[in-house]
Amino acid sequence: MIIEKRQFWFTQSSLINALKWYASTPNRKAFPAGTVVDLKITQNPTLELVAIVDGEAGGPRVEISFLEPEIIAILIYFCKTQKIPIPRQSEKKIVVAHGTLILQVARKNTSRPPG
Numbered sequence: 001m002i003i004e005k006r007q008f009w010f011t012q013s014s015l016i017n018a019l020k021w022y023a024s025t026p027n028r029k030a031f032p033a034g035t036v037v038d039l040k041i042t043q044n045p046t047l048e049l050v051a052i053v054d055g056e057a058g059g060p061r062v063e064i065s066f067l068e069p070e071i072i073a074i075l076i077y078f079c080k081t082q083k084i085p086i087p088r089q090s091e092k093k094i095v096v097a098h099g100t101l102i103l104q105v106a107r108k109n110t111s112r113p114p115g
Contacts, residue, residue: 001110004087008079008103015039015101018078019051019066025077032062041096047071049101068094075103 010018016036033056040050047068054061066074072092079086086092090107 001108004090004107004109006105008075008084008105010075010101010103012039012100014078015049016051018074021078021081022074032059034059034062037061041099041101043096047094047096071101072103075101079103 016039019036032053034053035056036051037054038052040052042048042050049066049071051064051066052061053064071094075094076086076092086105087107090105093104095102095104
């Protein structure tokens with residue numbers, strides 16, 4: 001058996017871009033008009049990503065929360081938009097390290113003898 005493992009490290013700017021891409025798709029959590037100015041990543045005990053958005057024209061600052069299943073969907077969707085292949089039949093999980101998110105992808109390939 002061969003196990004393929006890959007990691008995708010997301011910088012803060014790539015996380016913000018991923019959130020914008022995801023929010024622009026139909027039937028998704030929409031961002032209020034404004035600019036994402038910061039992100040908070042917490043694990044108490046579940047993983048949560050909070051986007052802090054400054055409203056347009058002096059509007060109020062808003063916080064939008066995303067939990068782990070939705071974060072995984074956001075990161076996978078962003079990889080697709082950037083033409084980064086992610087195997088469907090792989091295990092996917094998120095790890096927090098150095099203040100950012102890492103999407104870990106693992107896939108098991110069974111080896112077969114010739115013939």
